[in-house]
Amino acid sequence: MSLGETVKSELETHDTRRSGILRWLPLALIAAGALVAFVYGRDYLRFDALSENRDALTAFRDRNFVLAIAIYMGLYIVAVAFSIPGAVWLTIGGGFLFGTPLATSLTVVAATVGAILIFCAARSSLGALLHEKAGAWLTRVEAGFREGEVSYLLIMRLVPAIPFFVANLAPAFLGVKLRTFAWTTLVGIIPGTAVYASVGAGLGSVLELGDKPDLGVIFTPGVLGPLLGLAALSALPVVLRRLRGRGV
Numbered sequence: 273m274s275l276g277e278t279v280k281s282e283l284e285t286h287d288t289r290r291s292g293i294l295r296w297l298p299l300a301l302i303a304a305g306a307l308v309a310f311v312y313g314r315d316y317l318r319f320d321a322l323s324e325n326r327d328a329l330t331a332f333r334d335r336n337f338v339l340a341i342a343i344y345m346g347l348y349i350v351a352v353a354f355s356i357p358g359a360v361w362l363t364i365g366g367g368f369l370f371g372t373p374l375a376t377s378l379t380v381v382a383a384t385v386g387a388i389l390i391f392c393a394a395r396s397s398l399g400a401l402l403h404e405k406a407g408a409w410l411t412r413v414e415a416g417f418r419e420g421e422v423s424y425l426l427i428m429r430l431v432p433a434i435p436f437f438v439a440n441l442a443p444a445f446l447g448v449k450l451r452t453f454a455w456t457t458l459v460g461i462i463p464g465t466a467v468y469a470s471v472g473a474g475l476g477s478v479l480e481l482g483d484k485p486d487l488g489v490i491f492t493p494g495v496l497g498p499l500l501g502l503a504a505l506s507a508l509p510v511v512l513r514r515l516r517g518r519g520v
Contacts, residue, residue: 321361322361322364322365322368322475326475326476329365329369330369333369333370340369341370341378344362344365344366344369344370344378344382345378345381345382346382347362348362348366348378348379348382348383348386349382349383349385349386349389350386351386352382352383352385352386352387352389352390352436352440353386353387353389353390354390355390355437355440359383359436360468362379363375363379363465363468363469363472364468364469364471364472364475365472366378366379366469366472367468367469367470367471367472367473367474367475368472368473368475368476369472371469371473372466372469372470372472372473375469375472375473376462376465376466376469379465379469380458380462380465381458383436383457383461383465384454384457384458384461387436387439387440387453387457388450388453388454388457390437390440390441390444391440391441391443391444391450391453392444392450394440394441394444394445395444395445417446417448418446418447420507421448421452422452422456422506423506423507425439425443425448425452425453425456425457425460426456426459426460426502426503426506427503427506427507428442428443428460429456429457429460429461429464430460430463430464430499430500430502430503430506431499431500431503432464432491432499436461439457440457463498463499463502464499
């Protein structure tokens with residue numbers, strides 16, 4: 273091998289290694305951030321922290337309303353992007369501080385931004401690796417998913433049993449377009465977010481009685497029924513397409 277070929281080979285090897293590092297960098301940063309947030313921030317995303325600091329929080333909100341909104345949205349984006357457990361308490365806290373309509377709007381926007389960040393990180397890292405390793409199998413799964421892509425994405429957001437981080441990662445591995453992921457996330461999380469924001473809006477009276485808010489409210493018939501109804505409506509195009517395919 274000539275000197276020129278040797279140098280070229282070394283440069284190609286260097287570029288390959290650099291490309292591999294860059295591929296995993298976004299996911300590595302998210303994983304590191306999630307670990308740091310879990311270790312140092314887990315005590316803050318819980319009911320007791322909200323209860324103990326409610327007076328300080330409301331006082332800060334009253335003095336710095338716009339800043340309070342910016343901080344709330346920033347914290348929510350970080351919590352979702354790093355898949356930190358306890359984001360539901362942020363939603364309840366948002367309802368407590370800003371009321372149901374405003375808290376719902378702020379939370380939906382912030383959660384969507386955070387979801388987009390982790391979606392992009394996963395697609396650039398694990399998504400590329402899965403496509404390399406899975407080959408034809410993943411291609412077939414993607415093809416089936418894309419037949420009812422919007423329906424599946426909305427169902428994942430509407431059904432409370434599906435963890436939020438799963439609904440963020442799975443589409444990244446199945447080749448969902450960013451635009452489709454973004455708008456279905458934005459729309460699909462509105463009902464559940466509104467429920468928890470309304471729980472937060474009534475938190476003041478709950479705290480006065482010395483009780484805790486009922487997080488299981490989303491699984492009560494009056495709430496779960498409409499959510500499942502919306503999920504079924506979202507699934508209707510897929511069902512009709514399958515029936516037509518079978519000649520029914």
